[in-house]
Amino acid sequence: MLVNSFNVRTFAPNLKQGIFKPIRMRISTFKNIILSTLFLTVFNIGFASGTKEGGDDEKFDPKEMILHHVKDAYGMHIATLNQGKENEFHLTIPLPVIVYTDKGLTTFSSSAFHHDYHGHEIVERNGQRFVNVHEKVYVLDEGANQVAFDAEGHPTNAHRPKFDLSITRNVFMMWVSIAVLFLIFLTAARRYKKSDDNVPSGIASFVEPLVVFVRDEIARPMIGEHKYKRYMPYLLTIFFFIWINNIFGLIPILNGANLSGNIAFTFTLAAITFIITTFSGNKNYWKHIFWMPGVPVPMKIFLMPIEIIGMFVKPISLMIRLFANITAGHVIILALMSLIFVFKTVAIAPVSVAFSLFITVIEVIVTAIQAYIFTILSALYFGMATEEEHH
Amino acid sequence: MDLITPEFGLVFWTLITFLVLLFILRKFAWKPILGAVSDREEGIKEALASAENARKEMENLQADNERILQEARAEREAMLKDAREIREQTIAKAETEAQEKASKIIEKAQAAIESEKKAAMAELKSHVAGLSVDIAEKVVREELSNKDKQLKLVENMLGEATLN
Numbered sequence: 001m002l003v004n005s006f007n008v009r010t011f012a013p014n015l016k017q018g019i020f021k022p023i024r025m026r027i028s029t030f031k032n033i034i035l036s037t038l039f040l041t042v043f044n045i046g047f048a049s050g051t052k053e054g055g056d057d058e059k060f061d062p063k064e065m066i067l068h069h070v071k072d073a074y075g076m077h078i079a080t081l082n083q084g085k086e087n088e089f090h091l092t093i094p095l096p097v098i099v100y101t102d103k104g105l106t107t108f109s110s111s112a113f114h115h116d117y118h119g120h121e122i123v124e125r126n127g128q129r130f131v132n133v134h135e136k137v138y139v140l141d142e143g144a145n146q147v148a149f150d151a152e153g154h155p156t157n158a159h160r161p162k163f164d165l166s167i168t169r170n171v172f173m174m175w176v177s178i179a180v181l182f183l184i185f186l187t188a189a190r191r192y193k194k195s196d197d198n199v200p201s202g203i204a205s206f207v208e209p210l211v212v213f214v215r216d217e218i219a220r221p222m223i224g225e226h227k228y229k230r231y232m233p234y235l236l237t238i239f240f241f242i243w244i245n246n247i248f249g250l251i252p253i254l255n256g257a258n259l260s261g262n263i264a265f266t267f268t269l270a271a272i273t274f275i276i277t278t279f280s281g282n283k284n285y286w287k288h289i290f291w292m293p294g295v296p297v298p299m300k301i302f303l304m305p306i307e308i309i310g311m312f313v314k315p316i317s318l319m320i321r322l323f324a325n326i327t328a329g330h331v332i333i334l335a336l337m338s339l340i341f342v343f344k345t346v347a348i349a350p351v352s353v354a355f356s357l358f359i360t361v362i363e364v365i366v367t368a369i370q371a372y373i374f375t376i377l378s379a380l381y382f383g384m385a386t387e388e389e390h391h
Numbered sequence: 392m393d394l395i396t397p398e399f400g401l402v403f404w405t406l407i408t409f410l411v412l413l414f415i416l417r418k419f420a421w422k423p424i425l426g427a428v429s430d431r432e433e434g435i436k437e438a439l440a441s442a443e444n445a446r447k448e449m450e451n452l453q454a455d456n457e458r459i460l461q462e463a464r465a466e467r468e469a470m471l472k473d474a475r476e477i478r479e480q481t482i483a484k485a486e487t488e489a490q491e492k493a494s495k496i497i498e499k500a501q502a503a504i505e506s507e508k509k510a511a512m513a514e515l516k517s518h519v520a521g522l523s524v525d526i527a528e529k530v531v532r533e534e535l536s537n538k539d540k541q542l543k544l545v546e547n548m549l550g551e552a553t554l555n
Contacts, residue, residue, distance in 0.1 A: 165404070185416055188424060264405060
């Protein structure tokens with residue numbers, strides 16, 4: 001209710017203003033969006049804590065709430081209004097669920113689950129029954145009408161589909177992020193085309209220092225003057241892709257999407273870095289792995305397995321570092337917010353808000369640092385793979 | 392725990408999305424941006440190099456100018472020196488010549504004066520001799536015109552002769 005009236009109150013004057021002062025409207029609308037975003041998110045967390053049936057009676061479980069927020073989900077849930085009342089309303093962006101089973105491809109909207117993720121709502125499509133158990137689609141076995149759980153809460157009479165290619169909220173936010181990246185960088189690139197003297201203007205003057213930073217502080221020193229150009233597109237893309245998704249993970253209303261804190265995302269990027277490193281490895285690189293020069297033969301044999309393990313540990317460390325850092329940030333912020341609901345008092349709210357604000361500010365720095373670290377280490381690995389023999 | 396298990400679906404979409412992003416940004420963003428930046432840097436480098444060259448040329452020119460000026464100055468100095476020497480020489484030569492001529496003239500003049508003087512002296516002597524003879528004749532005639540005076544003379548002469 002609060003959210004509802006807040007929105008109405010803040011947006012209504014803008015309509016009137018907008019007719020006469022379009023520019024001012026844009027600015028104030030922007031401000032309002034940010035404000036309402038902040039408010040909505042606080043409620044989002046609050047409501048999410050109670051989305052379990054039974055509402056207030058049930059004990060608040062911060063662990064479940066946090067994991068629910070940190071992990072992926074089928075719909076983009078933004079807020080629940082009038083919770084526990086007759087006219088309860090879920091503000092959600094429904095996203096497509098795409099699953100491939102023995103019976104072929106099945107597609108339906110995530111809204112078919114009606115915000116249930118405890119396996120109660122059964123969706124019948126294509127002669128199969130689907131349930132959502134903790135944001136994972138399961139296919140009920142033939143003849144089963146209800147999900148049965150074992151002691152640990154795993155379904156016993158249902159299985160995962162062969163492939164689950166659903167457009168989850170992380171995928172959705174990923175696409176939003178690349179749309180933003182396209183908007184920023186294609187606009188910037190067009191700025192250069194327009195100007196005759198290659199002088200950056202507008203968004204290009206904001207983008208250029210970052211691009212030059214990646215080139216001069218990451219690619220050049222790590223890879224070397226002669227070879228860095230080949231890797232520039234990859235390094236720039238990965239830097240901005242990680243950074244923007246780190247930032248999107250921090251924007252409260254979008255915090256459902258914790259893309260860069262998802263192991264699948266970091267796994268993919270680390271795997272690409274690994275593939276590029278392996279394919280650009282020159283003779284010198286492989287020699288250092290399999291037959292370390294400059295050491296006695298027993299040492300060469302001893303070092304070989306270590307080097308081979310190291311080859312794989314490098315991308316794995318990339319994967320875990322980004323995942324752990326971003327997820328940890330989210331967990332801390334959510335845990336601090338949970339204090340309010342754990343103690344069931346508003347008195348703790350200022351402390352919670354102050355601490356989570358503090359952590360959020362740190363996280364803002366972490367977004368850039370983690371993107372930088374991922375990129376610089378990738379560049380370092382490329383540099384090691386392409387390094388020429390020294391004498 | 393499924394928090395640390397990569398989901399196939401998200402891996403799949405991340406891979407596709409990233410490759411699309413990489414492809415499009417490489418072609419339409421990184422190429423023009425990096426191209427523009429490096430073009431500009433090249434431009435700046437070239438401009439700096441040409442400025443440096445211009446400065447060096449300027450320096451060379453200045454050095455040349457300085458040298459030429461120096462040479463001109465030296466030449467002028469030399470010419471002035473030469474001129475001064477020539478002038479001095481000329482003056483000295485003229486002086487010596489004039490000296491010589493003058494001394495010759497003086498010598499001649501002296502010689503002429505000497506000879507003239509001698510002639511004049513001779514003439515004067517002869518003239519004086521004649522004159523004194525005439526005077527003596529007249530005096531003698533006068534002196535010896537009366538007896539007293541003759542006696543006195545004889546007396547005087549005799550007085551002198553005794554003293555001797």
